[in-house]
Amino acid sequence: MGTDRGRVRWSYDVVAEEYLRRIGGELAGKVVDRALLGAVVEEAAGGVVADLGCGPGHVAGWLAGRGAEVVGVDLSPRMVELARREHPGVEFRTGDLLELPAADGEFAAAVALYSVIHLEPEALAPAFTEAYRVLRPGGVLLVSFHLGDEVRRMEEWWGHEVDVDFHFLRTEDVAGRLTGAGFAVEARLERDGLAEEAPTRRGYLLARRPLR
Template sequence: MTNTADHGRVRDSYDVVAQEYRDRIGGELAHKPVDRALLGAVVEAAAGGPVADLGCGPGHVAGWLTAHGAEVVGIDLSPAMVEIARREHPGAEFREGDLLRLPATDGEFAAAVALYSVIHLDPAELAPAFTELRRVLRPSGSLLVSFHIGTEVRRLDEWWGHEVDVDFHFLQPDVVAGLLTGAGFTVEARLEREPLPEEAETRRCYLLARRD
């Protein structure tokens, strides 16, 4: 795995804000109809097979997927996030792990979602991360990726009153789509939207891809 130190910064930062993140973000799907619709498409595509929630945080997306009929495994870099997720959403399984080295077997999942988790990878890590995501997906498995659109890198040293050290990489849709294609995916749908009133003021992109 590359940039281990940087991943440690991400892990430690999310450990620090884990409980407040859950309190502030844990109910966000209630006001995100687009996200719910796309997640529903992933559940349907999985056809009863296991779904991975990659960068699951406090487990709220995994909980939604479980409530809508999916068998879910959430994976997150932060032990504190995983602890909260296990407590809050006992119907899903949760594991600690890195996007570059997922704790999963080859072809374990019928589908996967990675909502705003690839934004913490350095640009050079995106291609190997997508190759790793392909490894854990079954042939024709669906992958939903979302991220903030742009070219900037925002570094936070304070988050909700907590001291952190974490970078948020904004990404270009064409670049991400090209990297997915290069990793062995076919991008089947692309959606962009403006932020909701409850969200940070960034334009967002969703890419729905299928493992070749």
């Protein structure tokens, strides 16, 4: 599969249909996630919200259902194909977190839910620099991740052969990378995994691109 990004792209192409079936309705049982996403919609104040690492578009679809204009971006062409099929009223683009297909300051807000976990640690800083670039001054970024300091290699996922790494991250490390990219971290939250989720603790950070 070549590069790390190539492995991630191929793996998500492989599991896309099963991912949609299993994960596509997950927000129905995630009160905290919905509350945080609702805050992002309010912060966007009618501007465009980016869903960075959108998968099959379920989060983008939820945001659009709350009145937001949304652009979803995903590395996996198959995920983008499914997202367009499931949410025809939302715009989706194929692209990389390290080179987002978006103009400077295009978005009023952005979410990156469990997408940075597939980046090597040294790629977090450039990914957050890209997120900073595409947000307008005052825009917010919501990031979520699995808490810890391990790397889990997946070679089988729901009966499919894959080759993808999941990087568990520490809240302070992610906050430091966000701050280094120019963001001001305004809120932090951690929670245990729900019964229907993988048994990991989850971290959330809400960061803002300063007005100046």
